[in-house]
Amino acid sequence: MQLKPSEFRERLEPVFCENFEKLGELGGAVSVWQNGKPVVDLYGGFCDARREHPWALDTIALIWSATKGLGSACLLHVLQEHEIDISRRVAEFWPEFAQAGKEKITLAELLSHQGGLCALDRRVDVLNYGAVIRALEEQAPLWPPGTAHGYHARTFGFLLDELVRRIVGKPLAEYWREVFGQPLALDLWIGLPEKENPRAATTYAAKARKPPQPRKFYVDLITPGTLARKTFTSPYGLHAVSAMNNISVRAEPIVSFGGIGSATALAKFYSMLANGGELDGQYFFSRETLRWMTTTLAEGIDRVFQIPTAFSAGFMKNARNARRRIFGTSMAFGHPGAGGSHAFADPENKISFAYVMNQMEQSLLPDDKSLRLVDAIYS
Numbered sequence: 539m540q541l542k543p544s545e546f547r548e549r550l551e552p553v554f555c556e557n558f559e560k561l562g563e564l565g566g567a568v569s570v571w572q573n574g575k576p577v578v579d580l581y582g583g584f585c586d587a588r589r590e591h592p593w594a595l596d597t598i599a600l601i602w603s604a605t606k607g608l609g610s611a612c613l614l615h616v617l618q619e620h621e622i623d624i625s626r627r628v629a630e631f632w633p634e635f636a637q638a639g640k641e642k643i644t645l646a647e648l649l650s651h652q653g654g655l656c657a658l659d660r661r662v663d664v665l666n667y668g669a670v671i672r673a674l675e676e677q678a679p680l681w682p683p684g685t686a687h688g689y690h691a692r693t694f695g696f697l698l699d700e701l702v703r704r705i706v707g708k709p710l711a712e713y714w715r716e717v718f719g720q721p722l723a724l725d726l727w728i729g730l731p732e733k734e735n736p737r738a739a740t741t742y743a744a745k746a747r748k749p750p751q752p753r754k755f756y757v758d759l760i761t762p763g764t765l766a767r768k769t770f771t772s773p774y775g776l777h778a779v780s781a782m783n784n785i786s787v788r789a790e791p792i793v794s795f796g797g798i799g800s801a802t803a804l805a806k807f808y809s810m811l812a813n814g815g816e817l818d819g820q821y822f823f824s825r826e827t828l829r830w831m832t833t834t835l836a837e838g839i840d841r842v843f844q845i846p847t848a849f850s851a852g853f854m855k856n857a858r859n860a861r862r863r864i865f866g867t868s869m870a871f872g873h874p875g876a877g878g879s880h881a882f883a884d885p886e887n888k889i890s891f892a893y894v895m896n897q898m899e900q901s902l903l904p905d906d907k908s909l910r911l912v913d914a915i916y917s
Contacts, residue, residue, distance in 0.1 A: 539887040539916075546570055546578040549914040554580045557907045565593040565739055566878075566895030568911055569805035573888050574813045579802055585739035585896065598725060598800050599739040599894040600782055602875030603691070605728060605797030608807070609698040610649060610831075610852020610873075612713050616705050617645065618827045624649065624851055631704045638678035647684050648697055650835035650849040654679030655697065656690040656842055657768035664773035665790060670696050673773070680765070681841065687849060688841030691769050695793025698852075711791030721820055724807055726799030729791035738788065738798060739896040743779035744877060750900035755844050769842050779898065795876070801892045804881045808872060808890035812883035831871050832885065843902060864904050866891070866916050877901065880908040891915065 541549075550568065557563040565583035569576065585591040617624065622631075624646040629636035635643075643653050658677055662669040674696060681688070690697070699710040706713065711728040719726060730738065750756045758766035771777065781787055782796075790796055810816065811831065815823030823831075830851035837848040837857055846857035853871040856863045865872055865882045866889060872882025877898025883890050893908040904912075 539889070541572070541577070543577040546572075546915070547580075549917065550578055550911055551580060553910050553914045554582070556910075558583055561907055562745075562897065563895060563907060564742065564897035565597070566599075566893065566897075566907070567593065567595075567597065567801035568893045568908075569801040569891075570915065571805050571809035571812070571890045574809055574817050576802065576805070581801070587740070587742060593739065594737075595802070596725065596737055596800060597739055598727075598730075598734065598737050598798050599879070599896050600741045600788075600875075601797045601799060601804065601879045601881075601894055602795045602877060604804065604873050604875035604879045604881050605793060605795055606694055606698075607853055607873035607881060608714055608718075608726070608728060608797055609695055609710055609793040611807075611811070612710050612717065613649070613698045613702055614827050614830060614852060615717055615822065616702050616713070618824055620705060622705070624830055628653075628701070631701060634675045637675055640677075640679060640683070643679070643683045645701075646830075646835055646851060648701075649830075649851040651687045651690050651694070651840075652685075652836050653683050653690075653697075654681040654686075654688070655693050656680065656688045657765065658693065658772040662773050664692065664775040664792070665787075666773075667696070667699075670773045671700050674700075686841055687836035687838070687847070688765070689769070689843055689847065691842070692773055692794050695795070696773075699791075699793050709791060710793050718807065718822070722806060722810065722817060724799065724803040726797065726803040726807065728793060728797050730788040730798045732785060732789065734798075735785050735788065740783050741779055741877075742897050744898040744900040747900065750902070752843075752845055752902065755842075755902060756900075758844075766842055766844075799894075801894045804892035804894065805890045808881055808883040808892065809888075811871075812885050812888050812890045814885070828885070831883075832869050845902070862909065864909060864912070866912060874904045874908075878905050878907050880904040880912075889915070 567581035758764035840847040848855040
């Protein structure tokens, strides 16, 4: 599949405009790359609800759980550089992890949300990194590891971060900037420097509209004691969307959901993954590591989401029985974020895609605002 930049624009621009005209978008941007080059960058709307600050090409926005893709890439790069296979046990590198029946959990199981550590029994603050790590060390799996999978909404980033710290001795956010952010000149951060704040769009919570789907998940999400409720409230804190607009919170290196950047930067990063781990003459990933990213390790009914999902080593994949395909092809992989952000790499066509926005929607996975754009590319 090869399209000219003008053909990408012809397909995407009308759909992108409809996001504002018909679907209630406030501000946002979409970026598509092919063969390691940008082919279309569209942006529009406003950074604020008062509509005083227009969205610009260099506007950056919170990408929520799309940050997990960045974090997974960091850990996979660490494993690659230290010649560590994902079949190895987590406790080999993090001895304290081997408590409460977790001694046999593998890196592959952890990366594909099969470890059963999506929720914590102990109440700890999401901004207290040490307390979260201790709680994870003492936590017993919520199901036999490797027998099922369930989305680790908040704990996932801490698991990645601690493994990076154990193996290379530095926080994952620092590794991100050193290995990917700076070499690729990515306007994409896990822990936003204060000087970048003037370019950041304000994020707004979803507006009450028709009942969100799947209904069972959203009912469980507000019901104390359910797995969904425990998963999305542990570690505790930062549950109000407005809190994520605080400069001090934006500066926190929250690997699970704190990434902030531009659509162009996010698509550029995934362009490297879509092109054999290489971009602009810089090589980042081996063929074997890319195989970990593209190979489905867990698939079926997600214990948290209660719908079909699929995961490779750290990335989300198209699930065979899902209501709708969220990535372009069967080889594609990426990670969406709460409320509508979305990004993926398609190695088959060497295409990467990223969508960022600031008006959230009540959607479990990517919604029409981004998926209609994906459909337009592959139509």
